[in-house]
Amino acid sequence: MKQADQRRFIIKRFVVGPMGVNCYVVADAATQEACLIDPGGDPGIIKNFLKKNGYTLKFIIITHGHGDHIAANGAFEVPIFIHSLDRDFLMDPSKNLSSMFIFHVTSPKASRLLEHGDRIELGGIHMDVIHTPGHTPGSISLGLEGIIFTGDTLFCGGIGRTDFPYGDGGLIIKSIKEKLLVFSDDTVIYPGHGGESTIGEEKRTNPFLS
Numbered sequence: 001m002k003q004a005d006q007r008r009f010i011i012k013r014f015v016v017g018p019m020g021v022n023c024y025v026v027a028d029a030a031t032q033e034a035c036l037i038d039p040g041g042d043p044g045i046i047k048n049f050l051k052k053n054g055y056t057l058k059f060i061i062i063t064h065g066h067g068d069h070i071a072a073n074g075a076f077e078v079p080i081f082i083h084s085l086d087r088d089f090l091m092d093p094s095k096n097l098s099s100m101f102i103f104h105v106t107s108p109k110a111s112r113l114l115e116h117g118d119r120i121e122l123g124g125i126h127m128d129v130i131h132t133p134g135h136t137p138g139s140i141s142l143g144l145e146g147i148i149f150t151g152d153t154l155f156c157g158g159i160g161r162t163d164f165p166y167g168d169g170g171l172i173i174k175s176i177k178e179k180l181l182v183f184s185d186d187t188v189i190y191p192g193h194g195g196e197s198t199i200g201e202e203k204r205t206n207p208f209l210s
Helices: 043-053 084-091 169-180 199-205
Strands: 009-016 021-028 033-037 056-061 080-083 112-114 119-122 125-131 140-144 147-151 188-191
Touching (some): 084 112
Parallel strands (some): 033 056, 056 080
Antiparallel strands (some): 009 021, 125 140, 140 147
């Protein structure tokens, strides 16, 4: 993954857990304050990275409440942020789907419930919350200076599954077209699984968006 060079922040991706979730460390380069996006597993590797680089972990942001994205929440003992519509997924293995895969996942409760348009401050930088429902009712994306973390809403060449409980195929397409594709073509997307892409590339080549 490309580092966010020449910026006021760093981004580091770890592919974690049995389902290959992208967990992102985002840190303010000036203050060394950091957050995690979707710590779905392997907390030891993430903790070692934070310690080695001198980052102070402030909070966790969850893009949606599925078990593969929240499994390591409890290992970090920091506040957890999630959209209000996915709050119950954290503590309910049937809602977060982990019971379907025989690895019952529960997470500590959320400390902050997010809504569309909220701003999350991290040191001297901030991320804007974009509510992008469809994969789950409370799925969010996060905008950060020419970058969008899209969770399981928009992938490189694909979109999130909507055949699970609480999914909505029409709504996810509406979310992508009305809330993500409106960004400039050179906006980089960092999804919940797989490699990064750009908004322009997905407009041109994503078969689900034609």
